[in-house]
Amino acid sequence: MTDIHRLTRNLHRRNDSRIVLCVSDGLGGLPMQPGGKTELETARTPNMDALARRGVTGLSVPVLPGIAPGSGPGHLGLFGYDPLKYEIGRGVLEGLGIDFDLGSNDVAIRGNFCTVDEDGIITDRRAGRINSDIGARLCEKLDTIQIPDVEVFVRHVKEYRLVVVFRAPGLGGDVDDTDPQQTGVAPIPPHGNDDASTKTAGICRYFLDRAAEILKEDAPANLLTMRGIAKKPPIPTFEEVYGTRAAAIAVYPMYRGLARLVGMDVLDAGNTLTDQMTCLERHWDEYDFFFVHFKYTDSTGEDGNFDGKVQRIEDLDSAIPAMAALNPSVFILTGDHSTPAKMKSHSAHAVPTLLVADNCRYDGSESFGESVCRTGELGQFESKYLMLHALAHAGRLDKYGA
């Protein structure tokens, strides 16, 4: 596996350039019928098309051909971190998703409230999908659990989902799930796979025993299972590997969390694209690199809503002039993966990508869409190389070797 950062650590140089990486989540799509157009090709996108004429296009492969990524690996790839090297546990991602600021001594756990009978056998893995009010109240009760020498945080996510964080030095993050993935059996006792994780497993057991006492009157949610018990992986920062001061402008917490994971500052993005553009303008002089995240192309794709996704792409198109007006040295528009409305899920299809900079080798792209990108100058490339393209076009990389 090529270590990109061994290169960039040595080659990066600083200058006054500005890079904007605009990620339209789940951007890539499919035509609903053979010979038809994708969502992006269907959308009226005069501003993206104008940029395509000034830049170069290509298709980004998030992880490997044929592999559909989750949001974690999808974004790590775009940030230049090999998603096969840096694995993010589900507990960590869940913590990032509620803006919990995970530290290096933290073990994060995704919890699911469940129902157990008097013999401790699981009868419902989601506790009847209790509503969020109940879930929040139960989390407050669990948050009172005290464990000697360990800080305990219990945070509600949604309905039956919660995050548990244990903070203490020396805890390992390799503990197996307690969720047996079926009803009719008891939860699996926590088991750590190394010395440090055995310590964590002991804390999990202690916590679960206390939780059982506290929740015993709260059926259907009278226990919880634990999944994705993990620590934040050690990830070098943008500043260290690229020499950029980077900021994230994202409405949804998970993407703020992923940005924080690589050392970006997280700005107050507001709630709308207009808010995000205002934020970008306000902080334009303070950073070299801006990650702007747009969620709704993914969520409409997940819903199987082709027309809705087309509309959301057009919404994003209308925000393009505000970004272009700032005259970034490098402007990139891409996605972390494809989410074709036809499939209602993340898919492995390569992602349309556009890069605009003064020293592009213009490839004759007349519009922005999957078919055009297929023959663009960037070719098909693994997404982990996108940051190299960005830095190179910003004049931020010295040549390699004499």
Added chain:
Amino acid sequence: MTDIHRLTRNLHRRNDSRIVLCVSDGLGGLPMQPGGKTELETARTPNMDALARRGVTGLSVPVLPGIAPGSGPGHLGLFGYDPLKYEIGRGVLEGLGIDFDLGSNDVAIRGNFCTVDEDGIITDRRAGRINSDIGARLCEKLDTIQIPDVEVFVRHVKEYRLVVVFRAPGLGGDVDDTDPQQTGVAPIPPHGNDDASTKTAGICRYFLDRAAEILKEDAPANLLTMRGIAKKPPIPTFEEVYGTRAAAIAVYPMYRGLARLVGMDVLDAGNTLTDQMTCLERHWDEYDFFFVHFKYTDSTGEDGNFDGKVQRIEDLDSAIPAMAALNPSVFILTGDHSTPAKMKSHSAHAVPTLLVADNCRYDGSESFGESVCRTGELGQFESKYLMLHALAHAGRLDKYGA
């Protein structure tokens, strides 16, 4: 080197889909003149062209750009096994080529009958290219050699070529060739490069001494040299890494052997394409994955017979409807390498590849040929990723990461 199977082991899921991988050996070609058409582009292939309109195309790179593969690495790549990681010794390949069922305790050796003079000096490395009748008779004599605690198998291949297999626990497969690759010198005494292989080398020496006695009246074939002394590499099975029940439908033994190496069931393919199609239909409900091998596009290419290769491609085209009629979830047509008639040999040129599935991102391919594949949706990809594409399009891979 990315371990593809570390991913697929975790991500694969089972469903009712069927995948057909049709390998037209040596499919890729070259025009005989600048501006001309390749064999595939010259052939009249209405059925392949119809599939191209329903699917996506691309160019498969068997090992690395510029590397022409043999049949072993060519097929391993298509099966998703990195051909630079899994090396198949010549002895093993020769054994596979005569349908010998090699086990994990077997050391396989390619033997060449040779002629030595009274001082043991090689005077002819191929024993005057004795005919196959003589070769077969001599192999029967050698097959009587007994070695304590070792099973010995001697099998004739063709003319002066044979396969020797030693079967015993604890034998190593790292023994140097005894063939000095020149006349006027004696064969090189067997030499093992580790303890287990030193044991194998001792067995080789014992066998060669006995062979010299047995063959001493059989000049010109009065001894043999040994090459490619090797064990079958430990290869995980299709079932384990992909979760598919896979079957091979191949007329030639070597390809059955390569399929067996990765754990496929080998079906009775008969002798013709029609037989193969009948076999495919008969076993359609029993397997998830079918490897269908067609040899003659390679052999005509090797012969430098452009028109013959065109004809063979048209023969294969006429078998396409039988495969399409079974309505596979994913149908792939590709080759293990190129064999341009112009070059009369395997070449390093990328291989035209076609994939048809419901969730293809149709790329506007109107026919199947090298020029069309150059701008297809699959791009240029290392052949080892083809199985990921196949599994993804069959809905057999979960997403990677949350």
